[in-house]
Each structure stands twice: as structure tokens, then as C-alpha cells.
Amino acid sequence: MTSCHRGAKGLSRAERVAIFGGSHGNEMSGVTLVKLWLENGVEIRRRGVEVTPFIANPRAVETCTRYIDSDLNRAFTTENLRAPHCEDLPYEVRRAQEINQIFGPKGSQDAYDVIFDLHNTTSNMGGTVILESTQDDFNLQMVHYIQSAIAPASCSVLVNDHPVLKYATTRSVAKHALGLEVGPQPQGVVRGDILEIMRKILKHALDFIELFNGGMEFPPCTVDVYRVSERVDYPRDECGNISGLVHPDLQDRDWEPLNPGEPIFQMFDGRTMLYEGDSTVYPTFINEAAYYEKRQAFVTTRKDQLESSKELLHQTSINRRL
Numbered sequence: 001m002t003s004c005h006r007g008a009k010g011l012s013r014a015e016r017v018a019i020f021g022g023s024h025g026n027e028m029s030g031v032t033l034v035k036l037w038l039e040n041g042v043e044i045r046r047r048g049v050e051v052t053p054f055i056a057n058p059r060a061v062e063t064c065t066r067y068i069d070s071d072l073n074r075a076f077t078t079e080n081l082r083a084p085h086c087e088d089l090p091y092e093v094r095r096a097q098e099i100n101q102i103f104g105p106k107g108s109q110d111a112y113d114v115i116f117d118l119h120n121t122t123s124n125m126g127g128t129v130i131l132e133s134t135q136d137d138f139n140l141q142m143v144h145y146i147q148s149a150i151a152p153a154s155c156s157v158l159v160n161d162h163p164v165l166k167y168a169t170t171r172s173v174a175k176h177a178l179g180l181e182v183g184p185q186p187q188g189v190v191r192g193d194i195l196e197i198m199r200k201i202l203k204h205a206l207d208f209i210e211l212f213n214g215g216m217e218f219p220p221c222t223v224d225v226y227r228v229s230e231r232v233d234y235p236r237d238e239c240g241n242i243s244g245l246v247h248p249d250l251q252d253r254d255w256e257p258l259n260p261g262e263p264i265f266q267m268f269d270g271r272t273m274l275y276e277g278d279s280t281v282y283p284t285f286i287n288e289a290a291y292y293e294k295r296q297a298f299v300t301t302r303k304d305q306l307e308s309s310k311e312l313l314h315q316t317s318i319n320r321r322l
């Protein structure tokens with residue numbers, strides 16, 4: 001027994017878990033589910049875990065917009081979290097500080113163990129889990145568990161640990177940060193099929209935490225992931241105005257291979273713009289409504305495999321077995 005567990009990760013139990021909806025107020029699956037669970041939380045109850053549903057940006061939910069002053073899911077920088085209180089701070093910066101107080105502080109031992117942040121996209125991404133690190137064995141084991149449990153349906157894993165394209169998310173307050181992104185769903189609309197995919201992924205995620213806390217050991221695993229590679233903006237004229245649209249051949253083809261020389265934009269003047277990269281990539285967030293303001297038509301990703309370093313078992317269980 002001893003040799004078997006010597007290398008196991010000394011993680012503690014994931015006792016405090018939060019589910020955020022409405023980080024963006026017009027992404028309705030998460031808003032709807034969290035409101036439901038605030039009324040009646042039976043569905044998200046699990047043994048040995050405290051699960052807290054939470055509306056992250058209530059003012060944006062009220063107005064059914066992405067945000068009021070600035071994007072909450074970009075606001076969790078050290079600079080913002082330390083900014084002195086004053087009246088003219090953007091609403092989302094003040095809200096980020098509140099969230100950091102309740103669920104953080106970010107980067108500290110007092111922070112929540114897990115935050116699931118529920119998002120919808122207008123892109124045809126299906127069910128996707130977004131990770132921010134390649135090094136988090138707990139999260140890796142969790143997505144591995146979700147993928148097995150949800151089969152034959154699929155759950156893609158997008159890893160954004162890009163040095164430039166990574167941003168300071170709401171979920172980053174927790175020790176283990178997970179984004180759940182499901183689409184296609186228009187902004188302000190709730191689609192039953194999309195909501196059910198989100199609900200199912202989260203169910204399996206919570207089941208995993210219950211098993212982990214209960215002492216189950218998870219053998220080392222390998223997970224296929226897509227890693228964020230580059231951001232591609234819309235084509236623009238000299239004045240900066242968009243001069244073409246996502247090519248019909250690319251539209252809705254999230255996660256499908258895009259090869260050099262294949263069409264990406266249909267220009268308003270009739271020309272076709274081709275992908276000029278030097279190898280095959282896997283585009284995603286294709287034509288996401290919220291990304292027009294961020295000057296992003298899609299992101300390219302590359303396939304990768306992540307391996308958990310050791311078997312996963314929580315610390316109390318390791319001690320008990322040694």
C-alpha cells in the first residue's frame with residue numbers, strides 16, 4: 001500500500017464548491033439553472049460537499065446584457081482586486097472585489113476549492129469545459145471522469161493558458177477553476193437542448209467531487225484537449241470597419257480541422273480569404289457574438305494530450321491507508 005500511494009498528490013477534499021451563473025447576464029442557460037437551484041438545490045446536493053449557487057453579475061442579469069460597465073470575466077486582475085474603493089470604479093470592478101471577498105481571496109488558502117462558471121456561446125461548440133492550467137490534476141481527473149460518464153455524447157476540453165490571450169476570469173478566484181461553455185445559443189435566449197447539456201456536464205462534475213471526497217482513488221489518466229493558439233480578427237478596411245464575414249464553409253465548424261488554404265472569410269467585395277497558417281488548426285468560438293467588440297472572429301487551437309502526473313486521492317485518505 002505504502003509504495004502505491006507514496007507519489008499521490010496531497011490534495012485536500014473539495015469541500016467548498018460554487019456554481020456561478022450570470023457572469024454574463026445574457027447567457028441564459030447558466031442564469032436559468034442557477035436561479036432554479038437558488039429556489040431548490042436538491043439537484044446539486046452531494047454528500048461531503050457544500051455547493052453554493054450564485055448569480056455573479058446580478059445587474060447584468062437584470063438588464064439581460066453581457067455587462068454594465070466592463071466585462072466581469074476579465075476583471076479579476078491583482079490591480080482591480082486591490083483598487084481602493086471609490087464611487088467611480090466600474091460596477092464590475094466593485095463586484096469583482098465583492099466576489100473575491102466571498103469566494104477568495106484569489107490565490108489564498110481561504111479561497112473556495114472549486115468554482116464552476118456557466119457560460120453560453122453563440123458558436124457551435126457543443127459542451128465544452130474550459131481549463132486555465134495544464135498542471136491541475138484534480139481538474140484533469142474531473143474532465144476525464146465527465147468525458148467517460150457522458151459518452152457517447154462528447155465534452156470538449158479547451159485549455160487557455162496562453163501567455164497573451166489568457167484573461168483574469170471570475171472563476172480564477174478558486175483553487176480549481178472550471179468554465180462550462182455550451183452552444184450554440186443566442187444571447188438572451190434559453191434553448192432546452194443546450195441547457196440540458198450544461199446540466200448534465202455539471203451533474204457528472206459534482207458526482208466526481210462526491211466520489212473524490214468519499215475517498216475514491218483515480219488512476220493516472222490522459223485527456224485530449226484543444227489548446228488556445230491564436231486569435232483571428234475579422235478582415236477590416238482602412239477605417240477599421242469589418243469588410244467580410246465568417247465564410248459559410250467555416251461557420252458552425254467549431255473543433256473541425258482547418259487546413260492552410262481553406263476559406264475563412266467571405267469578403268463583401270466577393271473575394272474569399274483563405275487561412276494562411278502553416279499547419280492544421282482547430283478553430284473554435286467561431287462567430288461568437290460577444291467577441292465582435294473584442295475584435296475576434298475565432299480562435300485557433302491545437303490538439304494536445306495532457307497527462308495527470310500521479311493517481312489522485314485526497315490527503316486524508318492517503319494518511320488513512322498508509
Ligand SMILES: CC(=O)N[C@@H](CC(=O)O)C(=O)O
Nearest residue numbers: 024073119120121130179290
Ligand atoms: C462567450 C463567452 O463569454 N465566453 C467566455 C469564455 C470563458 O469563460 O473563458 C468569455 O469570453 O468570458
Ligand SMILES: [Zn+2]
Nearest residue numbers: 024027119120
Ligand atoms: Zn460568457
